[in-house]
Amino acid sequence: MVRLQKFLADAGVASRRKAETLIADGKVKINGAVVTKPGTLVDEHRDAVECKGISVRLKTKKVYLAVHKPVGYISSASDGQGKSILSIIGSRERIYPVGRLDKDSCGLLILTNDGEFTNQITHARFGCEKEYFVTLDRDLAAGDIKKIERGMRLSDGTRLRSVKVVTAKNKSARLVLKEGVNRQIRRMLGTLGYTVVKLKRIRIGKLELGTLKAGEWKSIRPEDVL
Numbered sequence: 001m002v003r004l005q006k007f008l009a010d011a012g013v014a015s016r017r018k019a020e021t022l023i024a025d026g027k028v029k030i031n032g033a034v035v036t037k038p039g040t041l042v043d044e045h046r047d048a049v050e051c052k053g054i055s056v057r058l059k060t061k062k063v064y065l066a067v068h069k070p071v072g073y074i075s076s077a078s079d080g081q082g083k084s085i086l087s088i089i090g091s092r093e094r095i096y097p098v099g100r101l102d103k104d105s106c107g108l109l110i111l112t113n114d115g116e117f118t119n120q121i122t123h124a125r126f127g128c129e130k131e132y133f134v135t136l137d138r139d140l141a142a143g144d145i146k147k148i149e150r151g152m153r154l155s156d157g158t159r160l161r162s163v164k165v166v167t168a169k170n171k172s173a174r175l176v177l178k179e180g181v182n183r184q185i186r187r188m189l190g191t192l193g194y195t196v197v198k199l200k201r202i203r204i205g206k207l208e209l210g211t212l213k214a215g216e217w218k219s220i221r222p223e224d225v226l
Contacts (some may be wrong), residue, residue, distance in 0.1 A: 001041040014038040027052050031061065063093045065111040066224075067217035068182055068209060075101045075109060083110060088215055098122060099130075099204075102183055107201030108130070109208040110225065119221050121204065124179040128226070131166070131176045131203035132185055133193065140168040146193045148175070160184055172218045174202075 002010075008028070009072035020038040020089065023029055028035055029050040030042055042049060049056045067076065067085060074082040075097040082103055086095070089111060098118050099109040112118060121128045151162040160181065166174040175185055186196050202209045205225040 001043055003038070004030070004035060004040045004042050004049075007042050007044055007058070008051060008056065010044075011049075011058050013051050013056055022051060060113060061093055062114050062117075063095050063112055063144060064114065064117070064220045065089065065091070065095065065217050065223060066207060066212065066220045067109050067111060068212040068214050069101050069106055069109040070214040071104060071106045074100070074103050085111070092141045100182055101201055102186070105199040105201065106214060107199075108204055108207065108212075109201070110220075111205060111208075111217075114222070117226075120123050120226055127178045128205045129176050129178055129203070130180070130201060131174060132173065133174055133200045134185065134189070134196060134204050135198040136189065137171065137197060139171055140165070140173050140194070144194075145205060147192065148188055152191065154187065154191060158187075160188055163188065171197075 004023055005016045006120075008014060008022070009016045013019060014022060023038045023040075024036055026034050026036055030040065032074045043056055050219040055189060067088065069085050072083060073088070076084050077086055077096045084197055085097060086120050089095070092112075093109045095113045096221065098112060099122050101107060101109050120126045145165045145168055148163050148165055152160045154160065157183065161177070161179050163180075163185065164176040166176055168174075177184065185199060189196055199208075207225045
C-alpha cells in the first residue's frame with residue numbers, strides 16, 4: 001500500500017505536489033469513487049486508479065539481463081517443455097527470452113521486458129548479428145564453407161539464408177548470422193553431413209559472452225548490445 005500522491009508520481013502523472021492538488025480538486029478516483037484526501041492509501045496491484053477519467057498504472061521497470069544459458073534449459077518463459085531459463089534468474093519483473101537458443105545449445109541469451117528492444121535484436125531489418133562457436137566431428141571443408149556462405153535450400157523447401165564463416169579449423173568454426181530460422185546452424189551442418197558436438201552463442205550485437213560462466217547472469221544496458 002502506498003499514498004495516493006506517491007502512486008500518481010511513480011506512474012508519471014505529475015509531481016507529488018501537483019498530484020496532491022489533483023486529488024484535492026476531485027480529479028482522481030479509486031475503484032470508481034472520487035477521492036479528495038491526498039494521504040489515502042492505494043494498493044498499486046489491485047486498486048483501479050483514474051485521473052481525469054484516464055486509467056493510471058505504474059510504469060513497468062525495464063529489465064535487461066544477459067545470461068549464459070546452460071545445456072538442458074529451454075529459451076522459454078514456461079516450463080512446459082523443460083526447465084525454463086527463467087528458473088535461474090528469479091526476477092521480480094515479468095521478463096522473457098529474446099530469440100531462441102535450443103535446449104542442446106548453450107551460451108549468450110538476453111532476457112528483457114522491453115518490446116522495442118526485443119524487436120531491434122530479432123527483426124531482420126535491423127541486422128543484429130549473432131555469433132556462434134561450433135565444435136564438429138571433423139574439419140569443415142572449403143566447399144561446404146562456400147555452401148554455408150551462399151545460403152541453402154533444404155529438401156523440404158526451407159530456405160536458409162547465408163551464414164558468414166569467420167574461422168574454420170581444428171574441427172571447430174565461428175559462424176555469424178543476421179537472420180536465421182529455428183536451429184539453422186544445426187540444420188545446415190547436418191544437411192552437409194556434419195555432427196555438431198557443441199554449439200555455443202558467444203555474441204549478440206556488440207555484447208560478448210566473455211567470461212560469464214554457465215548459469216551466471218548480469219544486468220546490461222541496451223547500448224551494450226545495439
